[in-house]
Amino acid sequence: MTASLNTEQLSAIARLVDEAQASGQSLPLPTAQHKNFDIACGYAVQDLLRERWRARGRRLVGYKAGLTSRAKMAQMKVDVPTFGFITADMAVPDGGICSTKLLSRPRVEPEIAFLLKPDIPPLLQTEADVLAATAFITPAIEIIDSRYSDYKFDLPSVVADNSSSAHYVIGGCPRRPDQVDLRTIGIVVLQNGEIVGEAASGAVLGNPVRTIVMLSNWLADRGEAMAGGSLILTGGACEARQVSAGDSVCARFQGMGDVIVRFAGED
Numbered sequence: 084m085t086a087s088l089n090t091e092q093l094s095a096i097a098r099l100v101d102e103a104q105a106s107g108q109s110l111p112l113p114t115a116q117h118k119n120f121d122i123a124c125g126y127a128v129q130d131l132l133r134e135r136w137r138a139r140g141r142r143l144v145g146y147k148a149g150l151t152s153r154a155k156m157a158q159m160k161v162d163v164p165t166f167g168f169i170t171a172d173m174a175v176p177d178g179g180i181c182s183t184k185l186l187s188r189p190r191v192e193p194e195i196a197f198l199l200k201p202d203i204p205p206l207l208q209t210e211a212d213v214l215a216a217t218a219f220i221t222p223a224i225e226i227i228d229s230r231y232s233d234y235k236f237d238l239p240s241v242v243a244d245n246s247s248s249a250h251y252v253i254g255g256c257p258r259r260p261d262q263v264d265l266r267t268i269g270i271v272v273l274q275n276g277e278i279v280g281e282a283a284s285g286a287v288l289g290n291p292v293r294t295i296v297m298l299s300n301w302l303a304d305r306g307e308a309m310a311g312g313s314l315i316l317t318g319g320a321c322e323a324r325q326v327s328a329g330d331s332v333c334a335r336f337q338g339m340g341d342v343i344v345r346f347a348g349e350d
């Protein structure tokens with residue numbers, strides 16, 4: 084698929100997204116600015132964004148999938164999964180503090196994450212291929228943030244914003260793939276001690292492993308191979324929750340421990 088805007092227009096949008104992500108400023112939707120801004124344009128902007136990050140020394144460590152559960156699709160009114168990239172400096176340690184200073188409208192969502200082995204085949208075509216290529220499955224919280232006002236967007240615009248990436252926390256007790264039933268892990272989210280979200284891991288495409296098959300095929304279609312050793316966030320299992328400075332969030336994964344993050348207004 085080729086993008087319908089020219090390279091100059093796409094680069095200008097990538098610069099604006101990059102600046103908004105770094106400063107916590109809001110952006111108009113690219114689809115409101117350019118009537119031809121389609122999904123191919125969204126991914127073209129994402130690629131240019133990735134190049135800008137790389138040029139600044141940000142290290143890519145994996146991928147994120149978004150809108151892979153019905154709850155998330157219904158919440159965001161977008162019914163197609165999206166992909167994006169994650170970097171080492173987006174990580175917040177388990178039990179650590181996430182600064183809200185440069186975030187516009189942060190939300191949290193519980194996710195099952197996969198850590199792949201260093202040497203993997205170029206294409207993971209089946210669920211069995213993915214499981215054989217997986218070193219660990221680990222509980223995670225993704226902290227997402229939209230650069231668009233009122234957290235409202237359409238598919239091409241959220242893709243251009245790298246699927247609302249901001250931070251992630253990996254924690255709890257990682258397991259080998261043969262130690263868990265990936266369809267039935269119970270997940271409870273607590274915000275300041277109150278239950279605010281519940282899901283089973285199967286809420287993500289019936290089994291979050293399917294996210295990785297989809298991602299691998301998507302990469303192959305664009306002539307890229309999934310990088311060995313990647314960390315992959317498979318998508319929020321329930322509705323994302325808005326958070327603000329002072330909040331404490333715990334995502335409890337059945338048999339896999341807790342992931343905890345606190346939010347503060349300062350670094």
Ligand code: OOG
Pocket residue numbers: 147148149150151152155159192225227228229241246247317318319323
């Ligand atoms: C889009 C990003 C979605 C997920 O896990 O569904 C995402 C959004 O909701 O802002 O990361």
Ligand code: MG
Pocket residue numbers: 147148149192194225227316318319
């Ligand atoms: Mg997510």
